[in-house]
Amino acid sequence: MNATRFVVKxxxxxxxxxxxxxxxxxxxxxxxxSLGADPVHTMLHSCGNWALKFLLITLCMTPLRDVTHQLxxxxxxxxxxxxxxxxxVLHLTVYIVLDQSGHLSAVWQDIVKRPYxxxxxxxxxxxxxxxxxxxxxxxxxxGRRWTRLHRLIYPIAVLGVWHYWWGxxxxxxxxxxxxxxxxxxxxxxxxxxxxxxxxxPRVTAQEKLS
Amino acid sequence: MxxxxxxxxxxxxxxxxxxxxxxxxxxxxxxxxxxxxxSYLGFNxxxxxxxxxxxxxxxxxxxxxxxxxxxSFKDISTYNNYYEFGTDKSDPSEHAQKFRARPWSxxxxxxxxxxxxxDLEDILKPHPLQERIYxxxxxxxxxMVVPWxxxxxxxxxxxxxxxxxxxxxxxxxxLDLKQMPGENxxxxxxxxxxxxxxxxxxHPLTLMTVGLYGKVLPNQxxxxxxxIVPWKYGFKGIKAINHIKFVEAMPQTTWAKSAPDExxxxxxxxxxxxxxxxxxxxxxxxxxxxxxQRRPTLPFNGYGNEVASLYSGMNLKKFF
Numbered sequence: 001m002n003a004t005r006f007v008v009k010x011x012x013x014x015x016x017x018x019x020x021x022x023x024x025x026x027x028x029x030x031x032x033x034s035l036g037a038d039p040v041h042t043m044l045h046s047c048g049n050w051a052l053k054f055l056l057i058t059l060c061m062t063p064l065r066d067v068t069h070q071l072x073x074x075x076x077x078x079x080x081x082x083x084x085x086x087x088x089v090l091h092l093t094v095y096i097v098l099d100q101s102g103h104l105s106a107v108w109q110d111i112v113k114r115p116y117x118x119x120x121x122x123x124x125x126x127x128x129x130x131x132x133x134x135x136x137x138x139x140x141x142x143g144r145r146w147t148r149l150h151r152l153i154y155p156i157a158v159l160g161v162w163h164y165w166w167g168x169x170x171x172x173x174x175x176x177x178x179x180x181x182x183x184x185x186x187x188x189x190x191x192x193x194x195x196x197x198x199x200x201p202r203v204t205a206q207e208k209l210s
Numbered sequence: 211m212x213x214x215x216x217x218x219x220x221x222x223x224x225x226x227x228x229x230x231x232x233x234x235x236x237x238x239x240x241x242x243x244x245x246x247x248x249s250y251l252g253f254n255x256x257x258x259x260x261x262x263x264x265x266x267x268x269x270x271x272x273x274x275x276x277x278x279x280x281x282s283f284k285d286i287s288t289y290n291n292y293y294e295f296g297t298d299k300s301d302p303s304e305h306a307q308k309f310r311a312r313p314w315s316x317x318x319x320x321x322x323x324x325x326x327x328x329d330l331e332d333i334l335k336p337h338p339l340q341e342r343i344y345x346x347x348x349x350x351x352x353x354m355v356v357p358w359x360x361x362x363x364x365x366x367x368x369x370x371x372x373x374x375x376x377x378x379x380x381x382x383x384x385l386d387l388k389q390m391p392g393e394n395x396x397x398x399x400x401x402x403x404x405x406x407x408x409x410x411x412x413h414p415l416t417l418m419t420v421g422l423y424g425k426v427l428p429n430q431x432x433x434x435x436x437x438i439v440p441w442k443y444g445f446k447g448i449k450a451i452n453h454i455k456f457v458e459a460m461p462q463t464t465w466a467k468s469a470p471d472e473x474x475x476x477x478x479x480x481x482x483x484x485x486x487x488x489x490x491x492x493x494x495x496x497x498x499x500x501x502x503q504r505r506p507t508l509p510f511n512g513y514g515n516e517v518a519s520l521y522s523g524m525n526l527k528k529f530f
Binding site for chain 2: 037040
């Protein structure tokens, strides 16, 4: 218990911050770190990519608990989910401030006119209530509604991967990989739901799935 | 089969005024571009037969050069699209180093009187080289400013005497699955092909390009022979050309084939016609200050005075 709190979580926290630190250092060209000829694109793409990776990693925690019978995974889930939110917000910030040079009217035009940006924005907006209700106190207060609310993570992940897929010019191999992993993770949940309702009809699927 | 080209009276590189050369070099050096001094030493003649990085002899064409600050050699040579070597912008510079751009031959055929397969040296020999600083606008909405070295494509095409049936020119990139790893993937149809209407090909701005920053073109930038059409999106600038064909019908081009609703044959830079998925109204200038990279995109990439008349009466929203 204490090992998780005082060792595992702080180490994980620092590791999760790694990509952001790297991008920050590279943006200023410190210690010989370079983000290449187009640092804005590197930052934009990298933050979006990490937001998606953290979403998928967060979705791995429940299956990992089931497979390993360790509750540790669920204790890491909130931090991982919050890092997904953190990188998504960074992604949006780089997009507005650097990619669009702060031209808010151009940003708004993009959001309403470009479907891939619309759904990316939607995914980020949907993440806000999840981040806001991520505390233990909120979890207690909302009770079962918390579980239901946080199931939003599934459509958010779909929208996020879709956003990536749609934005890519031609080479869709990486979005395809993300979509494949997401399909497995969502498929696992469907499988569990089916399994539970087939073999233990009295336990509600909602409780098991949380 | 290699054919000997008919020789023609052309200005030998040695006849180019050394003073011009000197001045142009001075201007570039004054611009802080940090170039080598090799070509001060009067290196002359067969530079085009050399490997990437060998100094070229050329004059600077100020009339066809923009005054924007050029991007660094490093930016230009490490950040570009060249899917034959991978789809990341850094892939070409990482994977093209072993590419053999020499010896090289170019086949010229189709609707023309002089046909055959020619050594690169025969292709290039009659043409004095010029440096032109062009804007480069990628269809992905970023841009650079590049000091290319080359000669007007028109001068090359005329030597092959296109017939009255020649309405378009089609270009092909080398197909070599061993040397170009990207050609083993199905991300595009290989070999890469591009095309121009004959009047576009003959336009004085259209540059057959062999050099960058005064030196032989790096492999990753399309050595040994590439096209630069500065008023069109960058993907029209086909690289590693080994076949030029005069044709009567509009040729199929790689990106237009790959996604016809997103990329057209003309691909003229046009802020008023968006890509279906992103805006073309503005572009990000690579190398500019991080917080101030967005700038408006100009019609025909700023070359409207020179080329707009080629398209008078055409609906450019339809023929994008």
